[in-house]
Amino acid sequence: MIRLVEGGFELTAFCAGRTESGAVASFVGIARGERGAATALELEAYPGFTEVEIGRMVEAATARFSLHDALVIHRHGAIAPGEPIVMVATASAHRREAFEACDYLMDYLKSRAPFWKKEHGPAGARWVEPTERDLDDLARWE
């Protein structure tokens, strides 16, 4: 869908006041329904620990990609298919760094962030661990 808006959008605050950041890249992750196999997600965090670990990822991304700023918003608790789980936004002088840092942060969040994810479905509930694909994605940066 393409929307033309005259007013603000969710990144307005993050973009505001940047006179030297030429680029803001953002990503929103959404809970997949897996064609009915996943009816709900339960995401458990360890408040006070999870944020610190994510903060380390943001620090590493900031240094590696010369970011001016980064924003990570991650939900925990019960999440229904179609609902957003995570948003990452990165700001840098030029677009390449912002794009790459956003990609990098998402790969780290998907495989290394301290969350425990339980997927509920018609077949019951199961604890999810990072997939081969998540680990392959992460290996691109190491």
Next chain:
Amino acid sequence: MRVLLFGRLGDVAGWRERGFDPPPASLSALKALIAAEDADLGLAIAGPGVRAAVDRVIVRGEAALGPGAEVAFLPPMSGG
């Protein structure tokens, strides 16, 4: 002191947070106490990839525990 269990460990134990009073003197004493009370949980905590954090810092090996300590057992993370 408080013990927190995350992910499947909480399902195995049937609790996710519990106080231990008086506190065991060390992390290994706490693990032994848990294993003596609940063999399944003891095995789960000793399982592959399970890490312990004391006061929100990952501990490898032994740690002393005081009355105000918070110990968390963290199974392999799912990621976000």
